[in-house]
Amino acid sequence: MSKSIISTCYLVLSLVLFLFPGVSSAVPEGVILTWPGGAGGPVTFDGTVHAKRGFHCDACHTAGLFQTKKGADKMTMAAMKEGKFCGFCHNGKKAFAMGDNASCKRCHQTKK
Secondary structure (H helix, E strand, O other): OOHHHHHHHHHHHHHHHHHOHHHHOEOOOOOEEEEOOHHHOOEEEEHHHHHHOOOEHHHHOOOOOOOOOOOOOOOOHHHHHOOOHHHHOOOOOOOOOOOOHHHHHHHEOOOO
16 A cells, blocks of 8 residues: 555544544543432433433533543532532432432442
8 A cells, every 4th residue: 555545544644633623532431430319329421312312521521511631620519510420410300319318329320
């Protein structure tokens, strides 16, 4: 394969990644992240659920809601109820609200 063809392929790929960052950084389906979650039990984030609703990584990370480094954000329920982190969307308007006991199990996995 000639160098010009390889260079052209890299150029096209670079343009796609630059022009369509949301496509290149979609929340990977099948990725599940887990946090300790305190007394309510571990909290899970399912990338499949969010990706199927059309959300991409940059919707939360580029917007400044979450840092990309694992453990960098100190999430608390109080902060989320103030509209930070998950609470930015999970406010009862954009997505289900977090404030009532019925919603707890949607994120928190009951300890056994």
